[in-house]
Amino acid sequence: MSVTRLQYPAGFFDGVSAQRQQVEVTIAAAGLLITKPDASTVWWPSEEIEVTDRGQPVRLCRKGRPPQELIINEAGFLEAARLGRESGESSLAAKIVALLAILVALVWSLYQFVLPAIGERIAASVPVELEERFGRAVADRFAPPDSRIEDPRAQEAVEEIGRLLRAELGRTRYQFRFYIADDPMVNAFAAPGGHVVIFRGLIKMTRSPHELAAVMAHEMQHVRMRHVTRALLRTLGIRALMSFIAGDTSGLVFDVAALAGDMHFRRNDEEHADREAMRLIQRAGFDDRAMVKIYRRMARETADAPGPLQYLSTHPEMESRVETIEKMARGGAPRALLPGRKWPPL
Amino acid sequence: MPYCTQCGSEMAEAAICPSCQSPEPVPAPPSSSRYELKFVGSGAPMLWIYLVTFLLSILTLGIYYFWGRTRIRRYILSMTELDGERFAWHGTGGELLIGWLKALVVLAILIGQYLLFMLGLGTATGEVMGTIILYAGFMMLMPVALVGAWRYRFSRTSYRGLRFAFRGRVMPFFKLYVAGSLLTIITFGIYFPVFASKIQRFFCRHTFYGTARFDYDGKDSALVGPWLLALLLFIPTLGLSLLWFTMRQANYQWSYSSFAGARFRPSYTFSSYFFLIFTNLLLVVFTLGIGYPWAEVRGLRYMCSRLPLEGVIDFASIQQRAADATATGEEMSDMFDADAMDIGLGF
Numbered sequence: 001m002s003v004t005r006l007q008y009p010a011g012f013f014d015g016v017s018a019q020r021q022q023v024e025v026t027i028a029a030a031g032l033l034i035t036k037p038d039a040s041t042v043w044w045p046s047e048e049i050e051v052t053d054r055g056q057p058v059r060l061c062r063k064g065r066p067p068q069e070l071i072i073n074e075a076g077f078l079e080a081a082r083l084g085r086e087s088g089e090s091s092l093a094a095k096i097v098a099l100l101a102i103l104v105a106l107v108w109s110l111y112q113f114v115l116p117a118i119g120e121r122i123a124a125s126v127p128v129e130l131e132e133r134f135g136r137a138v139a140d141r142f143a144p145p146d147s148r149i150e151d152p153r154a155q156e157a158v159e160e161i162g163r164l165l166r167a168e169l170g171r172t173r174y175q176f177r178f179y180i181a182d183d184p185m186v187n188a189f190a191a192p193g194g195h196v197v198i199f200r201g202l203i204k205m206t207r208s209p210h211e212l213a214a215v216m217a218h219e220m221q222h223v224r225m226r227h228v229t230r231a232l233l234r235t236l237g238i239r240a241l242m243s244f245i246a247g248d249t250s251g252l253v254f255d256v257a258a259l260a261g262d263m264h265f266r267r268n269d270e271e272h273a274d275r276e277a278m279r280l281i282q283r284a285g286f287d288d289r290a291m292v293k294i295y296r297r298m299a300r301e302t303a304d305a306p307g308p309l310q311y312l313s314t315h316p317e318m319e320s321r322v323e324t325i326e327k328m329a330r331g332g333a334p335r336a337l338l339p340g341r342k343w344p345p346l
Numbered sequence: 347m348p349y350c351t352q353c354g355s356e357m358a359e360a361a362i363c364p365s366c367q368s369p370e371p372v373p374a375p376p377s378s379s380r381y382e383l384k385f386v387g388s389g390a391p392m393l394w395i396y397l398v399t400f401l402l403s404i405l406t407l408g409i410y411y412f413w414g415r416t417r418i419r420r421y422i423l424s425m426t427e428l429d430g431e432r433f434a435w436h437g438t439g440g441e442l443l444i445g446w447l448k449a450l451v452v453l454a455i456l457i458g459q460y461l462l463f464m465l466g467l468g469t470a471t472g473e474v475m476g477t478i479i480l481y482a483g484f485m486m487l488m489p490v491a492l493v494g495a496w497r498y499r500f501s502r503t504s505y506r507g508l509r510f511a512f513r514g515r516v517m518p519f520f521k522l523y524v525a526g527s528l529l530t531i532i533t534f535g536i537y538f539p540v541f542a543s544k545i546q547r548f549f550c551r552h553t554f555y556g557t558a559r560f561d562y563d564g565k566d567s568a569l570v571g572p573w574l575l576a577l578l579l580f581i582p583t584l585g586l587s588l589l590w591f592t593m594r595q596a597n598y599q600w601s602y603s604s605f606a607g608a609r610f611r612p613s614y615t616f617s618s619y620f621f622l623i624f625t626n627l628l629l630v631v632f633t634l635g636i637g638y639p640w641a642e643v644r645g646l647r648y649m650c651s652r653l654p655l656e657g658v659i660d661f662a663s664i665q666q667r668a669a670d671a672t673a674t675g676e677e678m679s680d681m682f683d684a685d686a687m688d689i690g691l692g693f
């Protein structure tokens with residue numbers, strides 16, 4: 001059995017002067033006794049000792065002000081003084097890998113399960129008026145009022161289709177408003193609370209009112225099922241998580257436009273909106289083949305047109321969605337929609 | 347039994363005992379020397395602290411974050427040495443949490459008014475009004491938060507057993523900052539290097555280490571020329587001229603700064619700094635962020651190793667000031683003395 005060494009030479013700062021003193025440290029039962037060259041002593045009680053560095057050299061400080069400091073250059077001191085072990089880096093890599101795996105699993109499950117669940121809860125309790133106001137702000141950002149087309153013919157056509165669809169939509173808390181944005185992009189989007197924006201480029205691309213009705217039905221179903229509000233809350237949640245990871249709270253100072261900009265629906269939401277839109281079209285007696293046609297054309301024509309706001313980027317996986325609705329289409333004789341009108345109305 | 351002929355202690359044979367042979371060395375008369383600043387930490391321990399912080403932060407709904415930050419800071423300072431002696435950090439997570447809560451209250455008021463304006467009025471003017479108040483508020487809070495952060499950080503840092511202290515007051519700095527910001531805006535940015543120089547002076551002249559002090563005697567207008575050049579070349583160099591200016595400014599400001607009578611001798615260069623940033627970027631990107639602590643270590647090594655001091659620091663004559671040693675209560679009661687700056691700095 002080896003005898004534990006109890007005396008160690010050390011460097012000492014007394015907290016009064018910046019001068020380093022060479023001292024002798026004696027390990028005692030209740031603390032450390034520091035003996036200076038002039039034989040005067042300083043007593044450090046155990047409860048006031050803090051190990052600030054376990055490496056070489058070992059550093060201790062005495063809590064409280066002014067801070068006194070001890071620097072001991074010899075291995076084995078920490079264990080002899082029952083202050084723990086000197087740091088070894090051998091197992092650190094393994095520990096890091098293990099912790100990393102736990103973290104990835106944790107973040108993934110947060111992202112996949114916890115955030116959506118929280119978003120759902122909050123979405124359910126957001127009052128309609130708030131959704132309505134927020135939706136207006138989003139619509140105003142993406143399609144500012146002064147860039148909207150005030151063409152009465154086009155507006156009338158859109159309103160009429162909207163009215164017919166609304167009648168078959170069933171009970172919903174929302175009032176729908178339709179805006180036509182003067183923009184060549186092939187796109188449409190539903191802001192929360194029933195504000196539906198349709199871009200000029202999309203209307204120009206439709207070959208019949210039935211085709212426009214198909215896209216509008218899809219957006220209206222998004223509104224009815226609160227996909228937009230949920231997606232916004234989800235995006236906000238992810239932002240909060242990201243800024244938490246990055247330690248940067250400025251990300252929480254959210255801006256409506258920026259928020260809606262990197263928002264995207266989940267594929268589930270899209271397919272759900274497609275199916276419900278198809279049913280709505282069929283209930284309203286519109287041409288369900290037209291929906292397949294416009295979807296197919298959008299998939300083809302926007303596939304090679306990059307742009308942050310193109311229909312494809314906000315509406316992913318177009319091809320497989322076309323197949324899904326194609327299976328649902330019955331292709332019966334449709335009712336007349338806006339008969340005797342020139343189409344497209346722009 | 348033989349004795350030491352000088353002090354009389356027992357010896358194996360009559361001679362002068364070892365402690366009498368080599369008496370306490372008489373300190374050499376101060377001659378100019380070089381004091382190296384060094385960062386000796388490494389990436390793996392830092393990554394470990396980051397990961398633990400991240401995990402515990404999630405599990406405690408963010409509360410642990412402040413304690414984790416404190417651990418990182420303690421590690422960084424304990425791995426930084428000047429002339430072979432390490433620094434030490436004495437702050438606590440609780441203090442950071444309190445600082446954050448103070449900042450949160452102010453932030454909540456600012457963002458609250460913005461939302462009220464935006465949703466309440468629902469008009470473009472309302473939003474503009476709210477935005478103006480938001481940004482003006484941030485600008486006014488900046489100097490207050492800076493002084494608070496400096497006061498907090500220095501008072502919690504020690505070296506050779508003595509504390510640092512930042513003794514600048516909020517009001518003078520607030521005036522300096524608001525006047526400097528306005529002049530910078532009015533002169534389309536030309537005033538900026540003068541403003542930065544004034545900040546450096548305020549910063550140095552109010553930063554103490556025990557009874558010793560930092561100082562800055564640079565000329566405020568010295569860097570106006572390089573600054574104009576950097577602005578002119580901004581577009582042709584794709585913004586790299588700003589990086590060049592940053593290094594030029596760091597070199598100038600530090601070479602006119604001193605600590606306890608010794609001058610800083612910075613040797614930052616554009617090419618070395620650019621290389622550092624570029625390689626660090628690759629390091630972080632290609633490791634999907636895992637390499638971040640190593641990038642941080644490289645940055646700290648670079649910053650420290652190129653900032654030695656030259657001159658005479660008479661450590662024996664530097665004493666702890668009683669005010670710095672007992673100021674805890676007084677400083678904590680100061681509303682502005684909180685580290686709100688930390689929140690935006692990332693981790």
Ligand SMILES: [Zn+2]
Binds near residue numbers: 219222270273314
């Ligand atoms: Zn959709």
